[in-house]
Amino acid sequence: MISNQAVSPTRAAGASILDTLNEDQTRAATTFDRPVLVLAGSGTGKTHILTAKFVAAMDRGIAPDRIMAVTFTRKAAQELRERISPYAAAKGFNPEKLWIGTFHSLSSRILRLNPNLSPVGSQFTTLEPTDVDYIISAILRQMRHECIQSPHALAKKVRQIAGLLDRLKNTGLTMDEVVASREHDRETLDILKSYETHLRGRGLADYGDLIVGVLTLLRNEVVSRAWHKKFDAILVDEYQDINTAQGRWIDAITGDNTSLTCLGDDDQVVYQWRGADPRLILGFKKRYPSADVITLRTNYRSPAPIVNAALRLISHNSDRYEKTVYAANDGGFDSTINLHPHGPRQRDEVLADILRAESIAYAWSSMMVLTRTNAEAQDIALSLGNRGIPVNLIRPSAVDSGPMRLLSAWLRLVSNANDTPALAQCCVLTESDPTLTNLWTMGVLKSRPILEILMDEVDRNRIQRPELIQLVQRYRTIMPMLDNRDAVYGLHTIFAQAGFEQLLDTLPEGERIHFLTVFNGLAADASAVKTLSELADLIQTQMPGKTIKTDAVMVSTMHGVKGLEAPIVCTTGWSKKQFPRSLDDDDIEEQRRLAFVTVTRSSERVHILFSEQSGPSQFVSEMQGAAA
């Protein structure tokens, strides 16, 4: 464990940020000789401490690459990276090599650094969730499962298996452990085993494999000892939302001498449906008995009326730590939380009016619109755009955008000829495409990559489809050019040879400029990686989704804004029977936490929209002080 010795006088670079902390925050940021858990409410400065502690660690003389920071979202990782990079650069360190990222991006990096022992190899390509569905569906077809008789039954079965795989991997179980647990019927086990065999035999990993892969890797004592020595400090943000596998990941990589700091708020658990395990934060002291548990009491973000309304709301949850939080800012606004009923089909009009009225005093970028579902966010973004309001629709991942998805697919395909979902994306084919299904069957029968079979079939004129012929031609042009060349060259080659220039000509100007900006950033990052599969992973696991306009209203789901803030927060869908959608105990507590996260994003004013016909959500009356 690092000693708590005096900070070196050369800490000038970090002086400013450390000097902004209050007493408890300073304790959290400067304690290195024991584990620290910061268990504190919304807006109390947890993320601020994370940045400050990274700087404090560097000031202590810890090399930037001996500090790892794990964030929950790519956006949070990007923001932290942007804040830390100047400090690291001032110390002569290449910021591209900082260990700041999500669990998935860090796991991918760790696995690739252990090529011989990584359970998924080192040249693997990573599957997106839709690719997982694709493979399960192909396996079900291959097995001639009865569900393939109807598209509806097939889709349902795929969802069921994909959900099961996700849950199993979130608990950190390997396939051997799943089989040994005897908890699943033979048919399910056969499907799960075929899926695993398919992935392992073809150099493919899904997101869950990245986490479970590191857990498996760290069971090797020699490897685990090396990683325990690698990091002097590990910082983990949004600790309340990590799942069992991620909790074990942190425990496994933290050595006896590593300074571990976890920051979270049990009132902000909003990912239980995806395996978040709040017992990890609540049981931290049991696992780390010497830990210093620090609570913070001052909310620096929101004015008192919002802080108090949010506290009244969350006090209705039974499963929580009681916290005392005061607002640093008294507020004094008469209308800090505003209610807006709207008639049928009037939601967007009412919303646009609110935003226009606020835009007299605030920039568009000072406003957020938060929805419950992705579909609602997309709908609202489109509708506001049509009403002349500039919007940035926030998507969690860069592969949600067409050209970025295509770029990552090409990077995957040239890295791994066995990556069939990437092949399908490169020529924009769906999983049920008959040619692809035939190729898949031939590939499985002959144990050969589908791409090789496709090339043979094209050469023999047995496939005439232009998109497949073009794919083969492009692949054959690109591959020899990549021989012994670095990732930067590879990236530019793919851009030039795989039709990106023509594709960009078809995009609206904003999207084109955005793609080129991101592409140039990626080209800069490419100098820090060795292979194109690593570069694909940067797009898939590290890059956040696009924000095209600089001054625009952010439109996002409530889940998508964890950790972010804005002066004006508008939130829709707060109608009775809609939010919460069910009165089931566990679910209502999670939805109440989501409501809590939503209103506490605001540093000035909240606008809540609901249907006039249904009336407001019960969360509104709870905020107003209805008895718990």
Ligand SMILES: Nc1ncnc2c1ncn2[C@@H]1O[C@H](COP(=O)(O)OP(=O)(O)OP(=O)(O)O)[C@@H](O)[C@H]1O
């Ligand atoms: N000591 C401080 N003095 C002044 N402002 C502060 C201080 N600490 C944090 N802040 C500011 O308060 C706001 C909230 O901080 P931060 O986002 O770190 O809180 P958080 O605990 O991570 O919030 P949440 O859990 O709700 O995402 C930020 O604008 C931050 O800059």
